[in-house]
Amino acid sequence: MREMAYWQALNEALQEEMDRDPNVFLIGEDIGIYGGAYGVTRGLLDKYGPGRVMDTAISESAITGAAIGAAMMGKRPVAEVMYVDFMGQAMDQLCNQAAKIRYMFGGKFKVPMVLRTEGGAGRTLGEHHSQSLEHWFTGIPGLKVVMPSTPADAKGLLKASVRDDNPVVFIEHKMLYKEKGLVPDGEYIVPLGVADIKREGKDVTIASYSRTVLFALEAAKELEAEGIDAEIVDIRTLIPLDIETVVKSITKTNHVVIAHEACKTGGFGGEIGMQIIERAFDYLDAPIKRVGAVDVPIPKSPVLEQYVIPTTEDIVQAVHEALG
């Protein structure tokens, strides 16, 4: 095991996959000399050259579409869209083309591509650089959606995504890039569609993903001092969703809180909650509690931004409510 930052784990995953498979290439804005807006591709232009680290114009739709076309021809592109907020520019290519090409063409083509992007608040960047929009993609059959919370998951899930034969939307969190953690040595793959218990507990299940998992872990510490033993389920891949791991946890704890940074209304927590009701209603001793952002755009002011997104205290309070 080595300690490394989330961005380094992603960078290492890209290098390992590019070394392993000559069909893997990178395409996006400012990924070359600049090294990516958050530094994930730094050093890769020097190592692999402009033929495999392809800097583009500001053209999110063409970046996504070019990745699709190359993937249909047998390449394994990893496209980068700098902010998930910019995905509005690429939604047709991703959701109408990438997601549907295999299906509408009767399985005759496949689209093995990764679209890396990042989201989330925390840097007071305002309404167009701070959103959590994963629910835009989770409702589109044909896409997979991945949101890692730790350096180890970032590495293992990115490697699995590159090797997956389907379009994968891989959403990083801007506040996680500098977070450090232990990453296993050697070839390390985390399969898509498998949730992870980040903390075992017996009193309440907290289902979460991405940066909010870190808040959930902090909340668990505070709760521990009160004698409440929380189990943290990191969803990790929203699509395909490993609801079984969540259900299994609930059969033990009989209480559940779902926490994410996306706005509460329409956020993916609603889907997780409904699947819990469908599968584990009889195990619940209390209503499901949801923690999400206030239903407003993410405002600039640091005070407002912090107020809007869920925090450790919000999760602690939700657990108290769930446990009555």
Next chain:
Amino acid sequence: MEKIDVTKEEAVKLLKQMYEIRFFENKIMDLLAQNIIDGGSHLYAGEEAVAVGSCAAIRPDDWIASTHRGHGHAIAKGGKIPELMAEIFGKSTGCCKGKGGSLHLADPQTRNLGATGIVGANIPVATGAALSLKMDKKDNVVLCYFGDGAINQGVFHESLNMAAVWKLPVVFICENNLYGMSGAVSRVTSTTKLYTRSCAYGIHGEVVDGMDVLAVREAVKRAAERARRGEGPTLLECRTYRYYGHSRSDPRAYRTKEEEKEWQGKDPILKFRNKIVPAGIISEEKCNKIESEARQEIEDAVKFAMESPWPDPKEVTEDLYA
């Protein structure tokens, strides 16, 4: 007399494919009118010279990317007509197992990257396919078809810029049939000389008579050769006309009967026959025979589609993920 640069064998294929497309489309219109098939269909009748001439200019191992008006492209690239017809019916024997239909004909075997229902959406995909060819140092090209409507989509600009910057082996073929649904080019587009948009990207632009199969073939040959030589993309505008409306429900109030008649006077099939018969390349009798064989081929395709089974609903979740 005009010199006709086409062999007998080539002429037979060009005429046969144009008739196949014409009868295919006429038949679809009949089937829609009789409610034997349903759904949308954007018919290619009138534009045959563009698909047939352009596909004749490239090699079988070259690629195409098609549009919502894509039946002609699929046939010209060598798609199996019964499977194309069955796909439009939504039958399990269709080229996409009945999952795509008229708007989504695709076939990797004939190197057809497929048709899209979103205007212009195939342009970045074709660009990416061309990028892949260039990365692999292959000397293949991609023909990317789109209509006059697509050139006002943002992806047209993004993709032509990208293809030009990287000198990708793609020929952008604008099928200018004068209307994007009801929107006349002269009313909705900043120029009626669509090929001049090539200037914005520093690439070669050209306009060609899209009712002349040989003219199209020559222009695409030149463009494909430039692409194979590493000289990058071309924007080729083919002036053409769709005989039917935009789709089955279109009363065509935006254009006149006189205009339709005028363009039917430039019919690509008759124009080609009137060239090759006097030149002694194919006899009138042979042309008639090709015509009736194509007609029969379409009848056989309809029979195949009618007799084919519907897809099993149990298959509905298949092919979503690889």
